Amino acid sequence: MPNAYTLILCLFHEPQPIFFSLMFGQPDPEYTCSFLPKFSIHIETKYENNRGTSDNIFGLEKDSCAVEVDALDIAYDDFPERHYNLSEDLRCFSSVKTDRGPLQEDWRQTCSPIMCSYKLVRVQFEVWGLQTRVEQFTHKVIRDVLLVGHRQAFAWVDEWYSMTLEDVRRFEDDMHVATNQKIGCRET
Numbered sequence: 001m002p003n004a005y006t007l008i009l010c011l012f013h014e015p016q017p018i019f020f021s022l023m024f025g026q027p028d029p030e031y032t033c034s035f036l037p038k039f040s041i042h043i044e045t046k047y048e049n050n051r052g053t054s055d056n057i058f059g060l061e062k063d064s065c066a067v068e069v070d071a072l073d074i075a076y077d078d079f080p081e082r083h084y085n086l087s088e089d090l091r092c093f094s095s096v097k098t099d100r101g102p103l104q105e106d107w108r109q110t111c112s113p114i115m116c117s118y119k120l121v122r123v124q125f126e127v128w129g130l131q132t133r134v135e136q137f138t139h140k141v142i143r144d145v146l147l148v149g150h151r152q153a154f155a156w157v158d159e160w161y162s163m164t165l166e167d168v169r170r171f172e173d174d175m176h177v178a179t180n181q182k183i184g185c186r187e188t
Helices: 017-022 131-155 165-182
Strands: 004-012 030-033 036-048 067-073 115-125
Touching (some): 115 131
Antiparallel strands (some): 036 115
16 A cells, blocks of 8 residues: 555653653654665654553544554563563563563553653555565564664663763764774764
8 A cells, every 4th residue: 555654652651751852853764775766664753741642643634544553562562582682571670760660561551651652654665566565564674673672762761861961962972983883884
């Protein structure tokens, strides 16, 4: 289906609201592939202090496209087994610095504060005969990446909880250099 969208709701127990509020104004990424010009991925993100209750947060026209809403549960949804790490199992994890966790089955209704990360994922692959399969597969992979990433963000809370904005920027710069060195990129 052309212009298929997936709206992914990633709910998580947010200990420091300043970090998500600082992310407003960051441009939403669009990913393209130079050797597949008819393939693109666009991800829009919005954050709300709610439990995933905002209807049509992106202001989409109801009849303009097919939208599938997928509410992710970072503690109890299935994800690829290769990504399992006991220290990131939110059903067992407990934060020392914030006294949060482990997350019980009803954590989305009982935890406070809580925030929701809304992701609007657009995948386009305009190749006849492969479009639906490739778009569905890409949505599945992105769902898994977002689920694992949000699980890790919660599980690593003790590492970033007390960071200032300057600490975050310094960490980002260090990771940029380390990643470029790891992949052999000369530009650091």
